[in-house]
Amino acid sequence: MSAALPPFPKPQETDGPTELLQLRTGTDEDEPCLRADAARNRARLLEAAARLVAEHGAAGVTMEAVATAASVGKGTVFRRFGDRTGLLMALLDHSEKKFQAALLSGPPPLGPGAPPVERLRAFGCAMLRRSIDELELQLAAEPSAERRYTAAPRRFLRGHVALLLRQAVPDGDSELLSHTLMAYLDAALVHHLTEQCGVPPARLRAGWQDLVARVTRTEHPA
Amino acid sequence: MSAALPPFPKPQETDGPTELLQLRTGTDEDEPCLRADAARNRARLLEAAARLVAEHGAAGVTMEAVATAASVGKGTVFRRFGDRTGLLMALLDHSEKKFQAALLSGPPPLGPGAPPVERLRAFGCAMLRRSIDELELQLAAEPSAERRYTAAPRRFLRGHVALLLRQAVPDGDSELLSHTLMAYLDAALVHHLTEQCGVPPARLRAGWQDLVARVTRTEHPA
Known part of the structure; x- marks a missing residue:
């Protein structure tokens, strides 16, 4: 199987999408007086x-479609996000923040309160779910190699991941091992395996559990 | 530490460097009558x-510098490789072929004749050495995410790697595990760790031995 990626409007600046994303975050934080209904509107x-x-994939996201789905005028979407690139970047940023909150203060085993190996297992499965749901967005926003x-x-x-590994594998090089675990969850690899090789998500999840067990030298979960 | 990458002349075609590289290989194979002295000249x-x-890094490779280093006229270098991009692509292709030959028919443990775990260990160390030596070339030629x-x-x-893993880890998903091992050796990651984080090559090699031991559930070598 081979799937072409849909076109994605790249920002015109030399800064990559991530800088744009941080800029956007910064802008929002500089607006403490953003009215509560405007914030709710943005979230909606x-x-x-x-x-x-x-x-429908990233290609299905147009300013018009979002306006219709949220029952607001098209002008509201343009005023809030500027253009479609702004909307897609804000979307990735929004998803990233929700995920970070779940890791820092959500319920275990993704959040605190479970043993580190269990948290690693949950982290990978959640990342794979995100990668599969948001694959096109993540790929389009991938920074350059440098x-x-x-x-x-x-x-x-x-x-x-490095923090959990320091607890789970005190004798290992948790920094280097953390890069290895993250690489398994890389959006470009997940795209290759699911779209180009037809690997089902269940096999990817099983492979993650197996990798965590090997890296931490523990047994597979039942 | 942070290191900017030197400029690299990208080919103008829509095909990536790798297609160019395959094209070049194909062209050479289509020239069985390439005279022996011309082939020797090209290798030199x-x-x-x-x-x-x-x-001097990739930035130090100019047509003039190569002509001087090989004691030939500049015209010879231009006739053989067309331009600097052609030269750099031919260089990567040349290095790739030498490495493939070492894996297929060179002496053990990189080549056949050693146990699979030992071959995996040798493979990673050789790849890391190549990545560090040719980092700029490999990064510049990195294909897009898709x-x-x-x-x-x-x-x-x-x-x-998958072939060696099938022998070393018959109970594992050797396809998925092979992607994980390859990710450790990825040029962009090696660049980040060595140039941006200051990780010494010896630590990268030790991390590879540790990763192979964990993935194959074997002990570290002495």
Whole structure:
């Protein structure tokens, strides 16, 4: 099987999508007086856009479709996100923040309160689910080779894995091992395996459980 | 530490560097009557260029420098490789073929004749050495996310690792595990760790031995 990726509007600036994303985050944080109903409105638009991505892929997300799905005027979507690139970047940022919150303060085993190996297992399965749902968005926003490992969202997730590995594998090089575990969850690899090789998601999840067991020298879960 | 990558002349065609590379290979194979002295001359130019990359990085490879290093006229270098991009692509192709030959028919443990775990260990250390020596070339030739896992040189190397894993880990998913081992050796990751994080090559090699031991559930070598 081979699947062409849908076109994605790249930002015109020399800065990559991630810088744009951080810029956007910064802008929002600089607006403490953003009215509560505007914030709710923004969240509602992003949830509608996320549903469209899940149902139709990134190609299905247009300003018009989001406006219709959220029952607002098209002008509202343009005012909030500027253009379609702005909307897609805001969407990735929104998803990233929800996921980070789940890791930091959500219920176990994804959040705190479970043994580190169980948290690693849950982390990988959640990442694979995200990668499969948001594959096109993540691929389109992939930074260049020189910046791939320094982009902020990736640094946070890799640091989370390294933290769990320090607890689970005190005798290992948790920094290097964390890169290895993150590589299994890389969007470009997940795309290759699912879209180009036809590997079913269940096999990817089983492979993750197996990898965590080998890396931590533990037994497979029952 | 942070290192900017030197500029690299990208080919103008829509085909990526790897297609160019395959094209070049094909062209050479279509010239069985390439005279022996011309073939020797080409090999001598490539060896000179490889020395320049090792000593000065990809930025140090100019048509003039290669001509001087190989004691030939500049015209000879232009006639053989067309332009600097052609030279750099031929260089990567040359290095790839030498490495493939070492895996297929060189002395053990890189070549056949050693136990699979030992061959995996040797493979990773040789790949890390290559990555560090040719980092700029490999990064510059990195295919886009959609083609990264289907490019021919990568497919060959990944298949080699999967073959060794089938013997070393008969109970594992050798296809998925082979992607994980290859990811540790990825040029972009090696660049990040060595150039951006200051990780010394010896630590990368030790991390590879540790990873192979964990994945194959064997002990570290003495």
